[in-house]
Amino acid sequence: MTADPRLADLTTPSLILDEQKMMRNIVRLADHAEALGVSLRPHLKTAKSVDVARRLLSEGVGPATVSTLAEAEAFFAAGVCDILYAVGIAPQKLPQVLSLRSAGCDLSIILDNAAQAEAVVKASQEASKPIPVLIEIDSDGHRGGLRPDDPLLINIGRILHEGGAALRGVMTHAGESYTVAGKEAHAKFAEIERAAAVDAASTLRGANLPCPVVSVGSTPTAHAARDLSGVTELRAGVYVFFDLVMAGIGVCHQEDIALSVMTTVIGHQDKRGWVMVDAGWMAMSRDKGTVDQALDQGYGVVCDETGKIFPDLILSAANQEHGIITRRSGSMTPMPDLPVGTRLRILPNHACATAAQHSHFNVIPADTASALMTWPRFGGW
Amino acid sequence: MTADPRLADLTTPSLILDEQKMMRNIVRLADHAEALGVSLRPHLKTAKSVDVARRLLSEGVGPATVSTLAEAEAFFAAGVCDILYAVGIAPQKLPQVLSLRSAGCDLSIILDNAAQAEAVVKASQEASKPIPVLIEIDSDGHRGGLRPDDPLLINIGRILHEGGAALRGVMTHAGESYTVAGKEAHAKFAEIERAAAVDAASTLRGANLPCPVVSVGSTPTAHAARDLSGVTELRAGVYVFFDLVMAGIGVCHQEDIALSVMTTVIGHQDKRGWVMVDAGWMAMSRDKGTVDQALDQGYGVVCDETGKIFPDLILSAANQEHGIITRRSGSMTPMPDLPVGTRLRILPNHACATAAQHSHFNVIPADTASALMTWPRFGGW
Structure with missing residues (x-):
């Protein structure tokens, strides 16, 4: 050549970005999510590009996931209006969340502790605008979140729901799936994610709390998942481009990067x-x-x-x-x-x-x- | 507090940048260079900031070192006019070097092989403008450069000098000094840098080639050097801010960062x-x-x-x-x-x-x- x-x-x-490879990667996961019967909420933290978002998102408007409020601002300005900010909220960031929401962005946030929930409730009350929240679930000990059987889950759900925030559901991310290789191993982590999120949703619903959204995902688990019963949406980000880490654990070939x-x-x-x-x-x-x-x-x-x-x-x-x-x-x-x-x-x-x-x-x-x-x-x- | x-x-x-600490770090090395009787050519690759450069450089105009031509462009636009681009030149970048020089920037480059030297000669001839070059010397096996006793040194010197480039001297950087701790160890590397650069300069001069500049430096060696006889200028960059790597090898205290x-x-x-x-x-x-x-x-x-x-x-x-x-x-x-x-x-x-x-x-x-x-x-x- x-x-x-x-x-x-x-x-x-x-x-350098090879558009053809990128489009193939995008279609691959979109098809898989469709076959599994779940909505796909791509993570835009890898791309941080409006041009990529336009090619990635349904009609360019979302749903989407972001890792910073700067991403939320930039993508909302470009027409993306259904955004999950998937890093535990710092209370100091709530005014910016409210401001984005007032401007018409359906921005939701995540949290895993009572101090955050109380700050969200206070901000929702003061603004008379319920901020939508997903409670972060810890499916694999990787990072943040509550274990699905943690009694705090219901407490936090109640703080939010009774305090005037909008309890929208639960989310989890099996970051540990990056440490294992092969479709079988990733499928197991996909089931770990699914089970943890669905269990947590059942717990909340059992306490008469709402939980419309059950959100899971990581690039390895999203591609390997075989059954996502009870899950409503799938998240993944790096798959748009792929990389050697993903090739090394068998999620893609080096030629897909x-x-x-x-x-x-x-x-x-x-x-x-x-x-x-x-x-x-x-x-x-x-x-x-x-x-x-x-x-x-x-x-x-x-x-x-x-x-x-x-x-x-x-x-x-x-x-x-x-x-x-x-x-x-x-x-x-x-x-x-x-x-x-x-x-x-x-x-x-x-x-x-x-x-x-x-x-x-x-x-x-x-x-x-x-x-x-x-x-x-x-x-x- | x-x-x-x-x-x-x-x-x-x-x-966050603490200006007081930064100014103390700047003065510390400036004083040491003055005591050693050498010119200081700070490396701007850490700062990449015109505001920092103004506080760091003599009268804001240089001498300075950069790691990219983008830095050279930005700092020249801000008044810095004596700049060494201290990464071996890619032949494709010579038109940009010439363009900066035509605009009035005294930009010099480095190289360590005959292919680069021939490309510089060709570009200098075509533009009828001698591009100033330092030959990179390898003092410690860390990265690029010619050993001071490599016969190629004189060959490359001749290609440049006889071909119409401006052979301005030699430069070296003891990157391995980062791997040892303590003033004694760093002083030894400072002497390794000095000896290699001075030897190379002698070799060139012995072959009737010009070598006005003898440039050495790294943050650890610059601070530890006790005698820089034969050296004309000292380079260092990270000292402006310092960091945990430098504190870990005893060049600064954590409180200086x-x-x-x-x-x-x-x-x-x-x-x-x-x-x-x-x-x-x-x-x-x-x-x-x-x-x-x-x-x-x-x-x-x-x-x-x-x-x-x-x-x-x-x-x-x-x-x-x-x-x-x-x-x-x-x-x-x-x-x-x-x-x-x-x-x-x-x-x-x-x-x-x-x-x-x-x-x-x-x-x-x-x-x-x-x-x-x-x-x-x-x-x-």
Whole structure:
């Protein structure tokens, strides 16, 4: 394959997005959610891009999940109006939540403790506007949330429901599913998520509390789930682009990864077997998410300029603006000839972290006759 | 100490810069460079801020070091006119180098191989403008550069000098100095840097090649150097803010660290001893630079809202927008009471990486009567 001439003018390092691969990833999970009979609420924290959101969301309006109120503001301004802010609410952020809601955004929040619930009730009462809340359930000990059998669940449900907030349901995220590989293992975690969320919903309903929404998901469990009885919606985010962490646990193939970082060879240290490039951790992020997987990919897997993978070449070390490419330990393949000036592409360990280092996507359109597109990204809080 | 009311309106997470500490750090190295009789060429890759550059550089104009041409463009636009781009040049970037030089910026570049030298010669000839070059010397096997006794050194010097580029000198950076602790160890690396650069300069001069500039430096070696005979300039960057990596190897105290990330407590998992906060790796970066040091600081050391350090509390885990604070392993100090809504500050492992996650500094002015300042940062290439 020859290099895509549309990439010739890009400076390096640059973030490249393959629209065709992205669209395939989007359709894959949308089809699976439809087959399971649940609504899909994609997480926009990986993309942080209005252009991606337009291609990802039903009619561009949601439902969607975000990880910051800055995302909620930006996506609402672009027409997304059904948004779940899926990080436990800090009481100081409630005025901003109310302001978004007053502007017409159906923004819901999550929490897992009485102090938060009381702050939400107070804010709802003072504004005479019930803030919709999902109670976070801990399905796997990964992070926050209440165990489904925690007596606090009903207490918090009552604080919210009786205090004038809108108890909308429960949500959980099996972050531990990232630590296991293979569809069987992920399907087990999908069932762990489902069971925890459905149990918690039953507990609330048994106490005469409302629980219309039962929300679960992570990229591995969403793809592996076989039965989501009792669940109303599925969340996932990184699947839009995929990455080496997801490939390493078998959720996708490396060829499905839609993101890469274009870089240029700037030198060699032949005695050490090093090829020096101008993509360091500033371009790739410091994420070493594959370090504990069966195959450690360093800071990323190296491809040629067309995206063809060199299976044995990895970015094994990174300084701020320098990367060092080496052959994988134990490789029998010789180092290819990569003279100064050669352009390469690096697949990222973690799409969320790598994309966050860049102000925009350089998008290779599915249509080969179209020009490269620039899709801005945003960050911040 | 009571919380600074100027911080009350900041959302979390937010990047905080203590101007007083920063100015102390700046003066400390400026004084040391003066005592050593060398010029100081601060590296602006950590700050990426025009406001910081104005306080850091002699009369705001340089000399300065940068790690990207985007930095060169931004700082030149702000009046900095003596800039070293200290990443080996990619031939594709030479038109941009020439364009900055034509605009009046004395931009110099570095390289360590004949292919780069030939590209620079070609560009210099075509533009009839000699591009100034420092040859990168490898003093410690850390990254790029030629060993001072490599016969290629003279060859490359000749290609440049005879081909119409401007051979301006040599530069080296002892990146390995970060892996050792204590002033004695750093002083040894300072001498390794000095000896390598001075040897290389002698070799070039011995071959009747010009070598006016002999440039060395890294934050640890710059502070520990005792004698820089033969060196003309010193480079360092992270010292402006300092961080836990530098404190861990004894270059500064934790109290000297001028950067922190403000965060809010959003929950607890009491059985696991976890305090959940709204600063994850998006706010701190994925940098775990202290993991191989004597004291692993996780994703950062926790302070109260005023900046007072809890010596036994660290951000031990981080997801995208969630952080988990725990007591340090083996700690005998009980977990302090940190209710939901409590604001804390986290000291970063690596100032370059953490600052890069933020669009601006929230600056606490040295003058307590002044209002908080906002200093924009930039990124990109």
